[in-house]
Amino acid sequence: QVQLVESGGGLVQAGGSLRLSCDASGRTHVSYTMAWFRQGPGKEREFVAALTWRRNTDYADSVKGRFTISRDAANNTVYLEMNSLQLEDTGTYYCAQSRSSILTRRQSDVRYWGQGTQVTVSS
Numbered sequence: 001q002v003q004l005v006e007s008g009g010g011l012v013q014a015g016g017s018l019r020l021s022c023d024a025s026g027r028t029h030v031s032y033t034m035a036w037f038r039q040g041p042g043k044e045r046e047f048v049a050a051l052t053w054r055r056n057t058d059y060a061d062s063v064k065g066r067f068t069i070s071r072d073a074a075n076n077t078v079y080l081e082m083n084s085l086q087l088e089d090t091g092t093y094y095c096a097q098s099r100s101s102i103l104t105r106r107q108s109d110v111r112y113w114g115q116g117t118q119v120t121v122s123s
Helices: none
Strands: 002-007 010-013 018-026 034-039 046-051 057-059 067-072 077-082 091-098 110-113 117-122
Touching: 002 091, 002 110, 018 034, 018 091, 018 117, 034 067, 034 077, 046 067, 046 077, 057 067
Parallel strands: 010 117
Antiparallel strands: 002 018, 018 077, 034 046, 034 091, 046 057, 067 077, 091 110, 091 117
């Protein structure tokens, strides 16, 4: 079993920045792909970013160039650096661990989910 705990969410003005953290514990392993998803108000949960153990990355078009996913393997922590935040970035952000080691956007490939952290971008 793996536990994922997100932190770092909050209220920020448009154009601002936040860094989300995801602390993994339990039977985690650095070889599994880690990802971030988000769910905006009234929207379905969607892919944001993914990172493999080889540090290959993938980003949703809506965040490319503004968000950066990274990991500190020694501390089993994954980060999502979010810059130039927009109103549309508002939502609950979920950390996820895939059941595979390849880049994937599919929620069906997620084995473990965190509880989520709220990000609210105001005008």
